[in-house]
Amino acid sequence: MPEKYNNTRLLSYPLSVHREFSKTGVVELTEKIKQIRDEMLEAGFVCDYRIATVLYLAEAMQKPVLIEGPAGVGKTAVAQAFSRARGLELIRLQCYEGIDEPRALYEWNYKKQLLHIQACAYRQPELREIEREIFSEEYLLARPLLRAITAPARAVLLIDEIDKVDFDFEAMLLELLAEFQVTLPELGTFKAREIPHVFITSNATRELSEALKRRCLYLHLAFPAPDVEARILALQVPDLAAAVREKVVRLVQQIRKLDLKKPPSIAESIDWARALFWLAREDLDLETFRETASVILKYQEDIERIRQSVGSGEEGLYLKPEPKQGWR
Amino acid sequence: MSLQEKVYSFVQDLRAAGIAVSPDELGYCYQALLLVDWTVEDGFYTALFATLVKDVSHAVLFDQCYHRHFRGGPGPGEEDAFRRQVAEHLAQAWQGEGAGGAGRSCVGEGEAGQGEGAEGRNEKAGERERDDASGRSDRLKNLAAKDFRYLSVAEMKALENLMPLVARRLASRMIKKRKKNRHGGLDFRQTFRHSLAAGGAPLELITRPKIRQKPIIFALCDVSASVWEFSNFSLGLVYSLERFFREVRSFAFVDEIDEITSLLRRIRPEQLRRTVFNSARVVNDGRTDYGHCLKSFLQRYGAELSPRSYLLIFGDARNNWYSSESRALAALKGKVKRVYWFNPEPQDRWDSGDSVISAYAAHCDRAFACSNLRALADAFTRI
Incomplete structure (x- = not known):
């Protein structure tokens, strides 16, 4: 019968999760999630109830979070803010095509080892002694993954842009995320004292393996609603006049709806707000927009296109509807 | 129905709709549900979404299912009942917590059983449901093997959900091809330079990176009436391909050709x-004219083709006795890296009547007969 609910797997959950559940009432659960939301806000990240829920679940279930979304929407910022909010060290592994274990996990410092051998050559030590000396932690270059495992306190591990790595590296990562231990043939096994909080970001340029997805909680970040974006700008650029901020948000939101080569991200609208602040603009008019359009648009074609279609109205700048294409 | 059963039948529905949910994920979902407050719908929804869905393109399907099952969140009494039952079992489990493993297994059974009485009553219903679910996935498999021409509208709807999977197969194939032979020859200068740091021993061999170019895909879809079932799939496929390749340009034609990239x-x-x-x-006048379309494609977009481009053509090559203009295709082939033709007709009907597929196939790297979805997916593994 248990098969019906496929829940033989339930057996393997950490008991602490269930214990925590029984102590907390329903109301406290909501409070906890709201608390995370407020803490994240203090750390400089505006998140809604859903994001906070995922963060809370990840913390309670001790599972990695897989964050997807368009570029510049704040995927990395989630992990950074979380580490600030919790006061934990952030260890970042930036992935790229062709990244391999020596870059991600650990590597022996060959040069230092060679130097050591040459330096002690005159006293002709025993071979075993040399081996013991050069394969010690002093000659080990710990890369981000090993650092996250050997960190004295709980760490936040951010694996950025995992969609760039090869399949075999992903498999290695999978093993690591399951066990949080790594064996160095020369030194022995390291096991994480406390399982780090893991955030994995992906731009979805390729499909990740099912096995990896299965192990993660999924969080999709989209471009924020206007009110959320206004709050983000208020948080990041507090000195900008509210009226200008409103106009920035309204225009950026409209521009995102167009089919551009690269739609402006949140990071870019923040940059734009900063630029306007430093230029000490009291108002966002057509001329200011033309001068600063390159902050939010990164392709000449996009800039040309927007320049033609932005108009100035009573409400501030707006986009004129484009002529419809094609034959009808 | 208790909430747990509701969640379970919800997951069955997701599976039937084509979202793969593993037993593991279902377990995590139950676990997450214990951790959120269900009276806040956002919390309940997020607990389900974060654990069951791992792909944003599934979000629409998920939302549809969600609305069918839990419109307005779980019922008011259900939460308390579920929590109480689980809590009781937990309390029992912790009395024997001394042996950690034993306690744990109790917790599992507690959640699993959630009242053995209820189990017995629901046994029959459960089996029926299971049969249902496996039946559904079998049906989907059979549908994939059914000829495009004989699909009903409802069946087509069901199959369209599989398109992202087929597109992924094509994408992974092309990516793998690109990944082979990543390294070029030895870069002696760099290797020597780095060896100096180690006293002249070349510890690291440095190879020249091969310049790899990402493919640009040009997809041409026949959308005429003779292949209208198939065109639904080819358009759906091109639509999904957008997610995997940075540069996909799509075109549709009957007897005129037009770019539909931004439309898609x-x-x-x-x-x-x-x-x-x-x-x-x-x-234009509604009768398929491959020759004219290929010619105007060559004229209008020929300059944008490059040795990085792949040309995928979806259509039956039934040309209404117009001139085939296969020279246009030959010229296209000279400009691009590969040309593949996907024909929805079985091979024995090729060249019958007004079909001029052989004239075109001669200028393709390969032409595939894909009369059903499975054949189409298989064709992708062979390119």
């Missing part, structure tokens, strides 16, 4: 065909 980005997959007809210039 804007619309939802359900409206593909209708929108293509409404807002792209693909029809």
Whole structure:
């Protein structure tokens, strides 16, 4: 019968999760999630109830979070803010095509080892002694993954842009995320004292393996609603006049709806707000927009296109509807 | 129905809709549900979404299922009942917590059983449901093997959900091809330079990176009436391909050819065909003319083709006795890296009547007969 609910797997959950559940009432659960939301806000990240829920679940279930979304929407910022909010060290592994274990996990410092051998050559030590000396932690270059495992306190591990790595590296990562231990043939096994909080970001340029997805909680970040974006700008650029901020948000939101080569991200609208602040603009008019359009648009074609279609109205700048294409 | 059963039948529904949910994920979902407050719908929804869905393109399907099952969140009494039952079992489990493993297994059974009485009553219903679910996935498999021409509208709807999977197969194939032979020859200068740091021992061999170019895909879809079932799939496929390749240009034609790349980005997959007809210039007098379309494609877009491009053509090559203009295809082939033709007709019907597929196939790297979805997917593994 248990098969019906496929829940033989339930057996393997950490008991602490269930214990925590029984102590907390329903109301406290909501409070906890709201608390995370407020803490994240203090750390400089505006998140809604859903994001906070995922963060809370990840913390309670001790599972990695897989964050997807368009570029510049704040995927990395989630992990950074979380580490600030919790006061934990952030260890970042930036992935790229062709990244391999020596870059991600650990590597022996060959040069230092060679130097050591040459330096002690005159006293002709025993071979075993040399081996013991050069394969010690002093000659080990710990890369981000090993650092996250050997960190004295709980760490936040951010694996950025995992969609760039090869399949075999992903498999290695999978093993690591399951066990949080790594064996160095020369030194022995390291096991994480406390399982780090893991955030994995992906731009979805390729499909990740099912096995990896299965192990993660999924969080999709989209471009924020206007009110959320206004709050983000208020948080990041507090000195900008509210009226200008409103106009920035309204225009950026409209521009995102167009089919551009690269739609402006949140990071870019923040940059734009900063630029306007430093230029000490009291108002966002057509001329200011033309001068600063390159902050939010990164392709000449996009800039040309927007320049033609932005108009100035009573409400501030707006986009004129484009002529419809094609034959009808 | 208790909430746990509700969640379970919800997951069955997701599976039937084509979202793969593993037993593991279902377990995590139950676990997450214990951790959120269900009276806040956002919390309940997020607990389900974060654990069951791992792909944003599944979000629409998920939302549909969610609304069918839990519109307005779980019922008011259900939460308390579920929590109480689980809590009771937990309390029992912790009395024997001394042996950690034993306690744990109790917890598992507690959650699993959630009242053995209820189990017994629901045994029959459960089996029926299981049969149902496996039946559904079998049906989907059979559908994939069914000829495009004989599909009903409902069956087509069911199959369209599989398109992202087929597109992924094509994508992974092309990516793998690109990944082979990543390294070029030895870079002696760099290797020597680095060896100096180690006293002249070349510890690291440095190879020249091969310049790899990402493919640009040009997809040409026949959307005429003779292949209208197939065109639903080819359009759906091109739509999904957008997600995997940075550069996909898509074109539709009957007897005029028009670019639909930006159109596909804007619309939802359900409206593909209708929108293509409404807002792209693909029809002149309505009889398919491959020759003219290939010629005008060559004229209008020929300059944009490069050795990085792959040309994928979806259509039956039934040319209404017009001239085949296979020279245009030959010229296209000279400009691009590969040309593949996907023909929805079985091989024995090729060249019958007004079909001129051989004339075209001669200028393709390969031409595939894909009369059903499975054949189409298999064709992708062979390119």
